[in-house]
Each structure stands twice: as C-alpha cells, then as structure tokens.
Amino acid sequence: MPELPEVETIKRELEQVVVGKKIIDVIVNNPKVIREPKQEDFVKGLRNATIKNILRKGKLLILELSCGKSLAIHLKMTGQLVYPGNGKTSRISFKLSDGKLLDFNDRRLFAELRLIDDWRNLKFIQSLGPEPFEISAKNFKEMLARKKTKIKPLLMDQTFISGVGNLYAAEALFRAKINPMRPASTLNDKEKDLLFKEIKDTLSEAIRYKGSSVDQYVQLTGKPGDYVKYHKAYDREGKPCLVCATAIKRISLGGRGTYFCPKCQK
Numbered sequence: 001m002p003e004l005p006e007v008e009t010i011k012r013e014l015e016q017v018v019v020g021k022k023i024i025d026v027i028v029n030n031p032k033v034i035r036e037p038k039q040e041d042f043v044k045g046l047r048n049a050t051i052k053n054i055l056r057k058g059k060l061l062i063l064e065l066s067c068g069k070s071l072a073i074h075l076k077m078t079g080q081l082v083y084p085g086n087g088k089t090s091r092i093s094f095k096l097s098d099g100k101l102l103d104f105n106d107r108r109l110f111a112e113l114r115l116i117d118d119w120r121n122l123k124f125i126q127s128l129g130p131e132p133f134e135i136s137a138k139n140f141k142e143m144l145a146r147k148k149t150k151i152k153p154l155l156m157d158q159t160f161i162s163g164v165g166n167l168y169a170a171e172a173l174f175r176a177k178i179n180p181m182r183p184a185s186t187l188n189d190k191e192k193d194l195l196f197k198e199i200k201d202t203l204s205e206a207i208r209y210k211g212s213s214v215d216q217y218v219q220l221t222g223k224p225g226d227y228v229k230y231h232k233a234y235d236r237e238g239k240p241c242l243v244c245a246t247a248i249k250r251i252s253l254g255g256r257g258t259y260f261c262p263k264c265q266k
C-alpha cells in the first residue's frame with residue numbers, strides 16, 4: 001500500500017501539472033470507487049471546477065477545488081493516479097482543460113474517492129495521529145510511554161502516528177536495531193530517540209527516490225519509484241542482513257508480513 005513517501009511523491013507531481021487546470025468532464029468506468037456523493041452528483045460537482053491546491057494528510061490526497069469542495073482520494077492497496085492518462089484501464093478519468101486525462105486506476109477496487117464540502121470533517125482526518133515530521137523527539141517519547149502494544153503495529157496505527165505503514169515501519173525498526181515484537185513501553189530513551197530519527201530519515205530518503213514500487217504503486221508519470229533497491233529488511237526474507245549477514249526472517253505480526261534481522265534487532 002502506498003505510504004507517506006509514495007503519496008507525497010504523487011502530491012508533488014500533481015502540484016506541478018494539474019494545479020490551475022479545470023476539470024472539463026469526469027468519465028466513470030467503474031463507480032465502485034466513488035464513496036460519496038452518488039455518482040451523478042460526484043460528476044456534476046466536479047465538472048467545471050478548477051483544481052486550486054493539493055494537500056496530503058497521512059496517506060490521504062486532497063484536491064481543493066475552486067467550487068469550495070474537495071476531492072479526497074485514498075489510494076488504499078492498488079490505487080494509481082497517472083497523467084497524462086490514456087483512459088483505457090482507468091476506473092475514473094478526469095478530462096482536464098489542457099485536453100489531457102488524469103486517470104485513476106485501481107486494480108482491486110479498494111480505493112475511496114469522496115467529493116466533500118470540508119475535508120476537515122472527515123472521520124478519517126479527525127482520528128489521524130500526527131505525522132513524524134510534525135512532532136519532536138520529546139513528543140514521540142511521551143507518545144510511546146505506557147503503550148504496551150508491540151512497537152511495529154503501533155507505528156502502523158494511523159491514529160497513533162500517520163503516514164507510516166508496513167514497509168517503512170520494517171525499514172525504520174531495522175535501522176534502529178529494534179525487534180518489531182517489543183512492547184513499545186520497553187524501549188529506553190536512547191532507542192526511542194534513534195527510532196524517531198530513523199523513521200524520519202527513512203521517509204525522507206524514500207521521498208527523494210520517489211517511493212517504493214511494491215504492489216501497484218507508480219509515480220504520476222506511470223514510472224515506478226526507485227526506493228526498493230535501498231530496502232534493508234522489507235521483502236528480503238532469507239537474504240543476508242546487510243549488517244551481520246544473518247538471514248532476514250519473516251513472521252506474521254498483527255496479520256502483516258514482518259521482516260527483521262533476528263540477530264541485529266533486539
């Protein structure tokens with residue numbers, strides 16, 4: 001699933017090519033991804049609206065429109081935005097004032113598109129925890145205190161901290177040498193500081209390489225992101241740890257495949 005670096009990459013690319021353009025028409029090939037309002041009102045509400053501003057909140061993309069409404073897009077597992085699109089595989093295509101298409105693709109149809117009056121009122125937004133870049137190390141340490149939850153599922157909990165998912169939680173924990181099964185409250189101050197730094201460094205590096213193309217994620221241009229080749233733990237089961245050469249292990253934790261070095265990560 002696209003996480004903070006992937007959605008941030010798409011946001012930055014959208015800012016460059018669609019802001020200021022008008023949505024001339026909306027072609028709906030599969031209405032299942034439209035969560036609200038009903039299809040007819042979704043299309044009517046978007047037609048002739050100019051895209052004013054692009055925001056990202058956690059893994060949610062928000063296109064603010066000249067009509068005062070916003071289009072909120074959660075890519076979920078396999079959502080893609082591609083520009084210029086060809087309209088052939090899209091679930092929805094937005095025809096823009098430059099004559100080109102902004103395609104929304106979603107192989108598995110889990111994505112959620114909403115045309116709403118105020119994105120701030122979305123339940124998802126109101127329950128969203130802070131992003132790693134919005135808090136200090138001191139805040140992070142206070143947030144972890146008394147949390148008995150295992151550290152990896154806690155990092156993936158969007159109400160606790162937003163933007164980090166399965167992939168970047170695994171990478172940050174590897175870099176901080178912390179076992180993903182540790183209860184959060186057992187981390188000492190030094191470990192918490194290091195983990196906080198590694199979360200931010202991992203996300204920043206991934207943004208620089210335009211994200212990780214695992215599953216279906218692509219950049220707005222349709223090209224994959226380059227960060228996969230820098231992964232140290234994620235999807236490396238059986239491969240040698242880059243620090244100690246022990247085979248990277250995969251376990252299921254909180255229902256998610258979890259990769260770690262059983263020797264380095266204590």
Ligand SMILES: [Zn+2]
Binds near residue numbers: 242243244245262
């Ligand atoms: Zn190791």
